[in-house]
Amino acid sequence: MKKKEEKSRGKAQITTLKTVSLGYNPSFVKKIGLPVLGIVFVFTACIVLLFPQIKQVKKSWELNQQLIKERKIFLQKAQLIASLDEEKLRENARLALLALPKEKEISLILAALKQPSQQTNFYLEEMEFNLGEVVSATGSAVSSGKGKVSKSKKTKKIEQVPVKATFIGQRRNLFSLIEELEKGLPLLAIQNLEARFSQEQQTKVELSLVFFMSTQQASYNPQKITFADLTLSDKEEALLRQLGKMRIPTGEFLHQQDFSHRPAPSSPRENPFSPY
Amino acid sequence: MTEAINLLPEKSKLQLKQLETIRKVRLTAIVMLAGFLFFSLLTVGLKFYLQRQVAINKRKLAESRDQFIRYLGKLDELQNLRLRTKLVAQTMERRFLLSPRLKKVLDLLGEGVSLEYIDFKGDQLEVRGVLPDLSSLAEMERRLLQENLGEVQLENLGISEGKLSFLLKVKFLSR
16 A cells, blocks of 8 residues: 555656656647647648639639620720711712722723813713723623733732823813813823824823722721721821812713612621630 | 745646647637638638629620621721722822823913923923924023922924924923
8 A cells, every 4th residue: 555655656746747847748738739730720721722712713803804894895896886977987988989999990980081071171082991801790701992801910909900091172171181180080190191282272182091999808807906996087087088079970970880888798797706 | 016926836837828828729720710711701702703793794795795796897898998098098199190290381381382292101291382482492491490390301493484392301200
């Protein structure tokens, strides 16, 4: 008994000694272990789970903002296009096409020569032109007025259609004839002129002219179109006003021609926004 | 000031410190856990909300694009107009206009001139005519030199029947 008592006292002393010297307390370790584990768990969970989710949330937020911004831009652009005066647009398009046709229109060339000559009391005695390869309604090639067929070359931005014309009239009206030709539509340039003046005040004028045309079509990406592209600039407006003041060909040569807006082809336009 | 007397024995002091430590660590753990739970729930909630918003806005964007497509015809017309206007401007700038230059030359020839022919090729003009006298030729030459037409050449072709024939060659300045 005494020995047992001594042993237990000894153990208690050792435990006390340990507690006093080392601060080691098994119940303390147990009690603090769980909260520490909890803290470690929270840190790990934050790194592994929470932060990636926060990143995803941030990406979704940015995507959302971008979608809202894109939608706003599309709506603004649609509104701007809708506000364009369609009638004015067509009139301007007509003017531009009259100035620089996109096809080699014989009737237009005839009208462009006939009207100035009538106004200046000249008459068109002879006309010679070579339109190059002109495709008929059947799709076969047609020769030009003088039996020449030139092969189609690589399409240039602005093409020239050479025409030779002979006018006869009063010499005093010669300058007026030239002026009327140059200030009318479609645009032309006089390359050669030979005017012979007779005693009777008559003048025979042989002109080599070029008419200008262009088959160019606008190609653009609707997605990348800017707000500036949706309105005419000041220079463009000024030029169209200038064209409006020039002599526009009229008469029997033009009543069949339709320079107004051609309706869209029956096949629907491809959706430029489709991914395929 | 008298010092506080610590009546607690050393062992009890240590235990007290340990209890304090345990309390603080537990509190920290609880707060961190609560915070983690709160932010997790917030994040998950935000995630689902934003996913829904993205789906809604994608649909709205598609609708606005459809609306834009409806105006593509008008847009085509406008872009073609702008291109053609640009080409017209280029053409007008580059073409050689004869009428203003010819007008200048004819005005400079003065009164009393009788023209025989006018030839124009490219940028070179030739005018042949008859003047009433020699002084008219000198006067014409003076007027021509005053104007900056280009290269001017005036030839006296001789006198016939009391009238002076002349040949005027002008090589116009290019634009």
